[in-house]
Amino acid sequence: MDFLSKAARKSPWLYRINAGSCNGCDVELATTACIPRYDVERLGCQYCGSPKHADIVLITGPLTARVKDKVLRVYDEIPDPKVTVAIGVCPISGGVFRESYAIEGPIDRYLPVDVNVPGCPPRPQAIIEGIAKAIEIWAKRA
Amino acid sequence: MTTETLWTLATVLVFPGGLFALVLGLALKGVERRAIARLQRRIGPPLVQPFYDLLKLMRKRTLIPDTANAFVFLAVPVAGLASMAVAAGMIPIAGFFEPSPLLGNLVVLFYLISIPAVSLMLAGSASGSPYGAIGFSREMAIVLAYEGPILLSLVSVALYAGALTGQPVLLNLTEIVRYQQQHGAFLFDPWMWPALLTYLCFIPANLGIAPFDIPEAESEILEGPLVEYSGPPLGLMKMMSVTKAVVVLGLGIALFFPNGPAGLAGLLVFIIKCLVLVLAVSLLKAAVGRMRIDQAVLFYLKWPELLGFAGLALAIARF
Numbered sequence: 001m002d003f004l005s006k007a008a009r010k011s012p013w014l015y016r017i018n019a020g021s022c023n024g025c026d027v028e029l030a031t032t033a034c035i036p037r038y039d040v041e042r043l044g045c046q047y048c049g050s051p052k053h054a055d056i057v058l059i060t061g062p063l064t065a066r067v068k069d070k071v072l073r074v075y076d077e078i079p080d081p082k083v084t085v086a087i088g089v090c091p092i093s094g095g096v097f098r099e100s101y102a103i104e105g106p107i108d109r110y111l112p113v114d115v116n117v118p119g120c121p122p123r124p125q126a127i128i129e130g131i132a133k134a135i136e137i138w139a140k141r142a
Numbered sequence: 143m144t145t146e147t148l149w150t151l152a153t154v155l156v157f158p159g160g161l162f163a164l165v166l167g168l169a170l171k172g173v174e175r176r177a178i179a180r181l182q183r184r185i186g187p188p189l190v191q192p193f194y195d196l197l198k199l200m201r202k203r204t205l206i207p208d209t210a211n212a213f214v215f216l217a218v219p220v221a222g223l224a225s226m227a228v229a230a231g232m233i234p235i236a237g238f239f240e241p242s243p244l245l246g247n248l249v250v251l252f253y254l255i256s257i258p259a260v261s262l263m264l265a266g267s268a269s270g271s272p273y274g275a276i277g278f279s280r281e282m283a284i285v286l287a288y289e290g291p292i293l294l295s296l297v298s299v300a301l302y303a304g305a306l307t308g309q310p311v312l313l314n315l316t317e318i319v320r321y322q323q324q325h326g327a328f329l330f331d332p333w334m335w336p337a338l339l340t341y342l343c344f345i346p347a348n349l350g351i352a353p354f355d356i357p358e359a360e361s362e363i364l365e366g367p368l369v370e371y372s373g374p375p376l377g378l379m380k381m382m383s384v385t386k387a388v389v390v391l392g393l394g395i396a397l398f399f400p401n402g403p404a405g406l407a408g409l410l411v412f413i414i415k416c417l418v419l420v421l422a423v424s425l426l427k428a429a430v431g432r433m434r435i436d437q438a439v440l441f442y443l444k445w446p447e448l449l450g451f452a453g454l455a456l457a458i459a460r461f
C-alpha cells in the first residue's frame with residue numbers, strides 16, 4: 001500500500017483561479033506550461049480545466065470585491081486534500097492595488113494559503129519552485 | 143459454466159480485454175504525452191505518468207453535484223468501461239489470439255465502439271452542469287458526423303473480404319484476419335485504400351484528438367462532460383478512454399494490416415503497430431489546433447463520407 005500511495009503522489013494536477021489579477025501572473029503561469037524551457041509537466045503536473053480534478057490550486061490577483069464570492073465557491077469545489085499556492089504579491093498584500101476600495105484581500109483572510117511565490121509577476125522558475133514545494137506539502141496531506 | 147464460457151470471460155477480463163487493454167492503453171497514453179512534449183522540445187512527464195494519475199484519482203474524494211442524477215452519473219463510467227473491455231476482448235491479434243465466437247461479430251463490435259460516446263453524452267447531461275450540456279451537444283454532433291463514414295468503412299471491408307472468399311459478406315473478424323494472413327494485407331491493396339483512409343479519419347474524432355477534441359475542449363468548456371467528475375468515477379472515465387484507444391487502433395490493425403508472426407512475436411508486432419499509430423497521432427495532436435464544431439461536422443460529412451462511399455463502390459465492384 002505504501003508503494004501505491006507513493007506512486008499516487010506523483011500526479012499533482014494544477015488548477016488556476018484568477019482572483020482579479022492584472023493577468024501578468026497568469027501569463028507567467030502559462031509560460032510554465034506552454035514554453036519548452038519551463039515544463040511543469042515533467043513533475044507530473046497537468047493543468048486541468050475543472051476545479052473538481054485539481055490537487056494544487058494556484059491563485060493570482062488581489063481578490064477583488066466583485067470576484068470574492070465566486071473564488072470562494074470555486075475553491076470549495078476542489079476536493080480534499082488540496083494545497084493552495086498564492087502566485088505574486090497581490091494575493092498576500094494587495095500589491096499595486098493595496099488600499100484600493102475594490103479589494104477584499106489579502107486572500108489569507110478567507111482561504112488557507114500554504115505557499116506564496118512573491119514577485120510582480122514572479123519568474124517562471126520561482127513559480128515552478130513554488131509548485132515543487134506545494135507538491136511536498138500535498139504528499140504529506142494525501 | 144462450460145470451459146468455453148470461462149475462457150470467453152477470461153478474454154474479456156484479463157487478455158486481451160480488461161487488464162491487458164488497460165495497461166497497454168495507459169502505456170500508449172504515456173508514450174503519447176512524452177512524444178508530444180518532445181515535439182514541443184519539452185522534457186515531458188515520465189512514461190508511467192498515466193499510471194500515477196490513475197492511482198491518484200482512485201484515492202481522491204468523489205463529489206456528486208446536487209444538480210446531478212446520481213445514479214446515471216455514477217453508472218455511466220462503469221457501463222462505458224465494461225463495453226470497452228468486451229470490445230477489446232473481440233479484437234484478434236494475428237498469430238497470437240483469436241476472439242471467442244460467443245462474443246459476436248463486426249456488427250456487435252461496431253455498436254460497442256459507439257457506447258463510450260453515448261456514455262460521455264449521458265455523463266454530460268446527467269452532471270447538471272451547463273458545460274456538461276455543451277459537451278453533450280458537441281459530442282452528439284460529432285458522433286452523428288463520424289458514425290456514417292466508419293460504418294461505410296467497416297461495411298466495405300466486410301463486403302470486400304466476402305467477395306474475395308466467395309461469400310456475400312464476411313462479418314467474422316477472425317476470418318478477415320486469417321484471409322489477410324494468407325493473401326496479404328488490405329493495406330497494400332489499392333482497392334481498399336479509400337476505406338483505409340476513412341478509418342484513419344475516424345480515429346482522431348473517436349479518440350478525441352486534436353483537431354477534433356471539441357467535445358472535451360478543456361480550455362473552452364472545461365473538459366465538457368467530465369467537468370463534474372472527480373476521484374474514482376473520473377478514473378473510470380480515463381480508463382474507458384485509454385481502453386477505447388486500444389480497441390480503435392486494434393480494430394484498424396485487424397481490418398487493414400493484421401499480419402504478424404505466430405506466437406509471442408505476433409503480440410509484439412501488434413504492440414509495435416499500436417506504437418507507430420500512437421506516434422502518428424501525437425504528431426497530429428502537436429501540429430494542429432482545435433477546429434470549431436461546425437467545421438468538424440462539415441469536414442466529416444464531406445471528405446470521409448465521400449471516401450467511405452468510394453470505398454463501398456470499389457468493394458461492390460469487386461463482386
Ligand code: SF4
Binds near residue numbers: 062
Ligand atoms: S502580482 Fe503583479 S503581475 Fe501579478 S497579478 Fe498582481 S499586479 Fe499583476
